[in-house]
Amino acid sequence: MTALLHVDNISKRFGGFVALDGIALEVEPGERLGLIGPNGSGKSTLVNCICGTLQNETGSVLFDGHVMDGLAAHERTHRGVARSFQLPRPFHSMTLADNLRIPLLYTVHARSGPLRSTGDLDARCHELLDMFGLAKKSKQMPRDLTQVEMRKLELARAMAAEPKLLIADESMAGLSYSEIEDILALLVRLNERGITIILIEHIMSAVMSFSQRLAVLVSGKKIADGKPEDVVRDPEVVRAYLGQ
Amino acid sequence: MNTLSFSVIATAVGLAVLAFAHWLGLDYFYFAGYTILQFIVLSTAWNILGGYCGYVNFGSAAFFAMGAYSSVFMHKFYPLPVPVLVVIGAVVSGIVGFGMGYLTLRLRGAFFAIATLAMAVVLQTLVINWEYVGGSRGAYIIRPENLEVAGLTINYIEYLFVLMLILAVVALATSRAIERSQLGFGFATIRDDELAAEACGVPTLRVKLIATTLSGAFMGMAGAPFPYYIGYLQPQSAFGLEYAVNSIAMPMIGGTTSWVGPLVGAILLGSAQQYATVTISSAVNLLIVGLMLVAFVIIAPNGLIGLVQEYLRRRQR
Numbered sequence: 001m002t003a004l005l006h007v008d009n010i011s012k013r014f015g016g017f018v019a020l021d022g023i024a025l026e027v028e029p030g031e032r033l034g035l036i037g038p039n040g041s042g043k044s045t046l047v048n049c050i051c052g053t054l055q056n057e058t059g060s061v062l063f064d065g066h067v068m069d070g071l072a073a074h075e076r077t078h079r080g081v082a083r084s085f086q087l088p089r090p091f092h093s094m095t096l097a098d099n100l101r102i103p104l105l106y107t108v109h110a111r112s113g114p115l116r117s118t119g120d121l122d123a124r125c126h127e128l129l130d131m132f133g134l135a136k137k138s139k140q141m142p143r144d145l146t147q148v149e150m151r152k153l154e155l156a157r158a159m160a161a162e163p164k165l166l167i168a169d170e171s172m173a174g175l176s177y178s179e180i181e182d183i184l185a186l187l188v189r190l191n192e193r194g195i196t197i198i199l200i201e202h203i204m205s206a207v208m209s210f211s212q213r214l215a216v217l218v219s220g221k222k223i224a225d226g227k228p229e230d231v232v233r234d235p236e237v238v239r240a241y242l243g244q
Numbered sequence: 245m246n247t248l249s250f251s252v253i254a255t256a257v258g259l260a261v262l263a264f265a266h267w268l269g270l271d272y273f274y275f276a277g278y279t280i281l282q283f284i285v286l287s288t289a290w291n292i293l294g295g296y297c298g299y300v301n302f303g304s305a306a307f308f309a310m311g312a313y314s315s316v317f318m319h320k321f322y323p324l325p326v327p328v329l330v331v332i333g334a335v336v337s338g339i340v341g342f343g344m345g346y347l348t349l350r351l352r353g354a355f356f357a358i359a360t361l362a363m364a365v366v367l368q369t370l371v372i373n374w375e376y377v378g379g380s381r382g383a384y385i386i387r388p389e390n391l392e393v394a395g396l397t398i399n400y401i402e403y404l405f406v407l408m409l410i411l412a413v414v415a416l417a418t419s420r421a422i423e424r425s426q427l428g429f430g431f432a433t434i435r436d437d438e439l440a441a442e443a444c445g446v447p448t449l450r451v452k453l454i455a456t457t458l459s460g461a462f463m464g465m466a467g468a469p470f471p472y473y474i475g476y477l478q479p480q481s482a483f484g485l486e487y488a489v490n491s492i493a494m495p496m497i498g499g500t501t502s503w504v505g506p507l508v509g510a511i512l513l514g515s516a517q518q519y520a521t522v523t524i525s526s527a528v529n530l531l532i533v534g535l536m537l538v539a540f541v542i543i544a545p546n547g548l549i550g551l552v553q554e555y556l557r558r559r560q561r
Contacts, residue, residue, distance in 0.1 A: 053439065072449075073442035083443055091436040093501070102433055105426045107445030161445055 002065070004029040004196050005050070005165055010059030012045055012220075019045040020056070021220040027165070027198060032191050034211030034228065035200045038240060042220040043200050044086060047167050051083050052076040064164060077107050082163035084154040086170045090142035096153060097125045097138040103161035111162075124160075132156040132186065148179040152186070159190065166190065167198045172206055180206050208232070216240070247421040254413045262409060265402075274405040278473055280514035281408040282466050286487065287494035287506035288415040289462030293455045294492065295500030296428065298435030300353075303344070303360035304491040306367045307337045307460045309482035311467025316377045316477055319385055326407060326469050333468030334461040340367075341460020345453045361488075368483040382478030385471045404469050415462050420503040422458075431455060463491075489530065490514075493537045499549025508548055 007025040011018070020042045027033050037043050048054040050061055052073035061068045068076055082103075091099050104124055129135045132152045137145065145153060151171050158166055168187065172180045184206055191197050201207045207214065207228070214228040218240040224231045231237055245253075265273050286304060293299050311333030318324055318332060348359040372380045391398045422428045430451040433441035438448050471477045490513065498509025513533060520528045544551045 051443065053442070072447070073439075074445045074447045077443060077445040085440065085443070089437045089440040091433055091440065093432060093436055098429070102429055102441070102446065103444040105429055106447075109426075110445065157440075157444065 003027060003062075004031075004064060005198075006062040007046075007050065008059050008062065010046075010049055010056040010061065012042075012049055012054060012056050018220050020049065022059070023217070023220070023222050024059075025215060025222065025225070027196055029164075029196055030191070030194055031196055032187075032210055032212045033196075033198045034207040034214045035198055035217065036202070036204075036207055036214065037217035041217040043217055044169060045220075046217065047083060047169050047198075047200065050076075050167065051081055074106070077103070077161055077163075078110060080162075080164035081167070082158040082161045082165070083167040084151075084158045084169055084171050086173070088142075088150040088154045090145075090150065090153055090157070092142055095139050095141060096129060096134055096145075097122070099142065099153060099157055100125045100128050100160045103157060107161040128156050128160055131159075148175055148182065151175065151183060155183070155186065159195075163195065165196045165198070167200070169200045170202065171199075172201060172203055184210055204232075247417060250420055251413070251417045254417055258409045258413050262406060265405065271399070271401060274399075274401045276518040278401070278405050278408050279518065280511060281405070281412045282470070283490055283494060283510040283514045284412045284507055285408070285415045285466040286463055286491040287498075287510045288412075288419050288503065289459045289466065290491040291495040291500055291503070291506045292419060292422065292431075292462070293459040295495050295505065296422070296431035296435065297452060297455045299349070299452070299455070300357045300492070301360045301459065302357045302488055302492070303364035304463055305483045305485070305487035306360075306364035307340060307463035308467035308470070308487045308491075309371065309479070310337045310340050310367065310460075311464030312470040312477055312482045313371055313377050313467075314464070315468045315471050316383045316385065319471065320376065320383075326404070326472060330407070330411065330465050330468040333464040335464075337464020337467070338457045338461030340464075341456040341458075342453060344460070345456030349449065349452045349456070364483060364488070368479055371483075372479050378477070380479060382476055382481075383471070384476050387472050387475055400472075404473050407469055408466075411465050415465075416503055416507060418458075418462075419506075423503055427451070427454065486530065489533055493533045495547070497536055497540045497547055499547025499551075501546070502549055505547050505549045512548075 003026040005027040007023055009022050009024050010020055011022055012020040023046060035043055045054065049056040052068070052071055052075070055070065063079060063081060066079065091102065101121065104121055126135060126138060129138050132155065134149060134152055134156065137149070142150065142153065155168065155171060172183050175183065180203060187197055187199065187210065199207065199210055211228050213226065214231040215222055216224040216231060216237050223240065224234045224237050265277060286308060290301060290304055293301050314333045314336040315329045318329055344360065344363055348356055351359055371377060377383055387400055389400060391400050391403045422431070430446050433444065433446050434448055434451060441448050474481070494509035494513050495506040496509070497513060498507065499505030513536060516532055517529045520532055540547065
């Protein structure tokens with residue numbers, strides 16, 4: 001089986017600071033990958049390089065057999081990479097339904113020709129809101145949402161683009177245990193539908209229960225990659241997290 | 245209501261205005277009305293970029309002047325009927341808008357506003373030094389008294405008034421159509437969050453360029469008949485602060501998120517200015533704009549439309 005995402009030796013610098021230093025990573029179709037690392041280890045930079053928000057300086061990103069280097073973020077979204085943001089970034093002036101309408105109009109519509117009628121579009125919005133438990137709030141504004149609902153909206157909007165790969169960047173930070181369970185269950189459900197997921201998270205219990213494989217970034221380098229149980233026992237990983 | 249029926253209604257309203265003006269038979273009404281209509285077009289054009297996309301353009305006067313000066317140029321080079329000049333003005337200012345967009349849209353907020361202001365200064369300097377269109381002395385355009393069309397004699401100022409009325413209807417219909425289209429949603433995502441917009445698949449650069457081009461083209465359209473209206477065009481008046489300030493203040497006062505805002509703002513502020521010009525002095529114009537802008541920023545930051553929407557929302561609860 002060929003990998004869905006193939007990150008080949010990419011590097012990224014900000015001035016003199018090396019944020020990513022020769023990262024290689026492969027993700028198989030349908031896989032659930034956990035990506036962990038201390039603050040400032042380059043996780044979000046890696047996500048930004050995969051999604052096209054930032055351009056890597058060396059190496060290349062292959063997705064679904066195509067080279068993605070040099071493509072703008074929206075073109076990568078069209079090809080099937082979706083992401084949620086670490087801090088939710090909803091469209092503040094739009095209702096929840098309209099927030100989901102954007103990826104439907106600009107990505108799904110562009111990909112598969114005219115997205116049927118406006119009625120189909122509305123139906124699709126509500127189906128998604130329903131799936132994420134937000135159906136009752138479809139006409140409300142993002143500012144009326146609670147923190148966990150905001151995270152769900154962020155994921156719902158990423159899912160509206162009908163991606164092959166979903167990158168969830170710390171979608172559980174600051175949530176309570178039951179809320180974390182809630183989001184985890186959602187992510188597992190999405191995965192069961194065949195969507196490959198990369199989960200970036202600090203909450204170890206969540207990462208451990210979710211991931212089939214775990215990769216660890218420290219100071220822009222990947223120091224471990226393998227079965228979650230093995231990785232957390234890796235002496236280098238322990239050292240990075242707990243110090244010597 | 246779809247765009248077609250809206251256009252029909254807008255045209256009917258336009259015809260009613262025209263019938264009223266005709267019935268009044270007052271030249272002054274055409275003069276004053278022309279200015280107000282011109283500001284409806286200008287503020288609607290500004291709102292496409294400033295209101296829908298959230299990019300504040302301080303260089304509206306430059307786009308307006310480009311339209312006016314392309315008419316002056318054509319008048320000397322190869323005289324054409326004014327409606328054709330409107331199209332030429334739109335093309336010239338549209339190109340300038342596209343260029344400005346390409347050069348400056350990586351800038352956001354105040355930096356974008358400063359860049360547009362700088363562009364206006366550069367273009368004004370170019371025009372001042374361009375002898376063919378009159379340079380700093382300005383250019384005279386002698387307007388014929390009447391226009392003969394198919395055996396009919398039409399008062400020229402009435403003709404310009406009708407032309408501007410048509411432009412206003414076109415601008416409003418376009419802006420309203422955009423608001424409800426995929427493009428309108430794209431504009432709104434740019435106003436809200438460009439990074440999230442890209443992540444949702446919105447080609448932000450392309451969408452922004454469409455906005456700057458459209459906005460510029462409409463401003464050019466508003467400017468093209470201006471030399472014929474005013475009779476004598478000089479850089480200071482075409483690039484006047486009045487245009488830049490008014491095209492920002494009018495949508496702000498009316499409300500920037502909908503096509504109604506610029507219309508309401510332009511009628512309100514435009515009429516107030518015309519009234520002040522006649523009763524007090526023309527110099528009071530900008531003072532009125534300034535005071536109203538300050539008042540609205542404090543009392544109704546979302547403009548009159550925002551105020552009405554808020555009121556309706558409260559009543560619903």
